Amino acid sequence: MRGRLLRLSVLAWLLLGLTLLFFPYFSTWPGFAWFLDHLAETTGISLTPFQLTTFAVWLVILTGLNLLTGYSGQISLGHGALVAAGAYIVAILLDRTGTPVAVAILVGGLGAGAIGFAIGVPALRLTGPYLAIATLALIVSMPQILKMDAVNDWTGGASGIDLPLARAPGVIDGLVDDRQWLYYSVMLPAIIMTVLARNLTRSRIGRAFIALRDSEIGAQQMGVNIALYKTLAFGLSALYAGVGGGLFVYSQDFASPESFSVFQSITLLVVLVIGGLASILGAILAAVFFTFQTGVISRLGEVLPAVDRLRWAIYGGLLILIMIALPSGAAGLVQRLSLLRPAKTLAEWRGGGLRAPLASLRAHPAVERLLGVPRERIYDRDLPPEEGGGRPKR
């Protein structure tokens, strides 16, 4: 029983992979194209190959941030600075030298990874809020550094670097057009890097990350080399950020200091939480959300004008609600709904779904004050917090 359902989930992933593989061809089929147009018109989700390319770029970046913040538990509010580092390395290589794109992006990834590793060493001494603020400092200073006179010649200062449009190489000219080429050359690395990240989190390294997130002292007792794995998490996540940044300039043909703002850096962390920390599916959902939210919100704004103007209030409210009711994010909800992880028994299936989030909302002090404390919770003062105890009921 379990085996068959597991195979079902493998099948679902395969289907998704195949859809992504052939999407640029599907999207021009008359019936499918009509469906996509209709979807864009009614929901604001415009599923074009280019939008999916953008999705792939953010998927790489968010997967990297997930390795750092989700798995190894180190908060970074300045991840955009590492993305910018990779993006500028690639842009300069493509602009100044005849480096092939693949090599340039690899160099960008390794360069950003080295920078991340270097940042990781001093970050070892910082924890929690101090680390958050130090990384914030990094992204705040980034535009000023890029515009400094000393590097102006290389970075193009405030006006940034313009690159020629990405073109398909001559050899396969008839096979794919430029748009399709761009799609594949971004989507393939993104999928490969996501699969690699998935495997990494299930390896010795991934387990070490999780152990040091959950208890640094405990991990040390178990023989995990804290310094090594913390800097490794920084380096790996920066490598992803660098490759993501490289793919970003390659697909957008453009890099400027304004492409990487403080605001965007913070938004990365926010969407990752909404998608689900410490989950590969979470990073995928976060990238979906990050790519398509603008379209959906503007579409909603056409129907309800207040939505567009209160966009950030809605995000903020959503974020707080998720943190209180559903700390594992949208990915956690999907798993609770038993789409990917089949329930073993009927009782488990019933216990899944929306019951747990609703219960934690019900347990919110303000709700309890309104509705009264449920009888069974009056006595659970001595239970550990995760079982609903710990907080005095009066």
Next chain:
Amino acid sequence: MEEFAQQVVTGVSIGSIYAIVALAIVLIYRSTGIVNFAQGEIAMFTTFVSWTFLLRMDFWPALLLTTLVAFFIGGMLEVVIMRPVERAPPLNAVVITLGLLAIFNSLALWRYGSLPKPFPKPEIFAGAPLEVGTVTISRLNVGILAMAFLIMVVLFLLFNYTKLGLAMRATAQNPTASRLVGINVSRMLALGWALSAAVGAVAGMLTAASLTLSVDMMFAILLFAFAGAVVGGLDSPGGAILGGVVVGILQALAGNYISSQVDITAAFAIIVGVLLIRPTGLFGRRMVRRV
């Protein structure tokens, strides 16, 4: 030398705003262990509230009324939004305050619009700038410094010479033991947030009086205030004031002597440098954890 003195004075006057906001950040961190990223936006929002009061009354009564409103908002935020994550990992709390940041920013933009608004100065702070030797300083900046000092003295008296302050300090240090000796811990935490929002409101009104009132006025200030709080140590109120002023001076000096292009970078580089030598700031205490 004269130029240097003038730059230091300019730095001190920018820094005194940072100092007040840093103090507000420290107030929350000390009592709850949370860094409140929404501090600046809450201050900005309450300043807009004060702007509506100012249409009907003078500066000082409006300041008093605004502090009360902010006190109430801060307390409510703790009770309704922060309490469920009291025991959650710090990342959750950080993310929730980022959510609050977005909400207050968006609400202010929706309610009051994006155009900067003129904000009246109190009368005693207007008038010709003071001259001390060759250095000039505006009356408003002297006033801001005086307010920062006043707030610090009041908080010092509250924390060190009243029973309530003792209870708040005890809560911050050991919630379980405080609860056992009969302190209402939840109320103390709410009080911490309320006080912090009130201090932030004062900072917001003084900022608006020296610049203009706009939705994004507090964002940059918040960053520098963070830097100040971190330099001083997140759990030290005196350190926060000093740290805020130091950051202000550094920013002014770096802007003048290195290049105005890199003032932010230079200020932050020094902060990261301080953190590398003392990871909990100049006056912060290192927490020793038992397992």
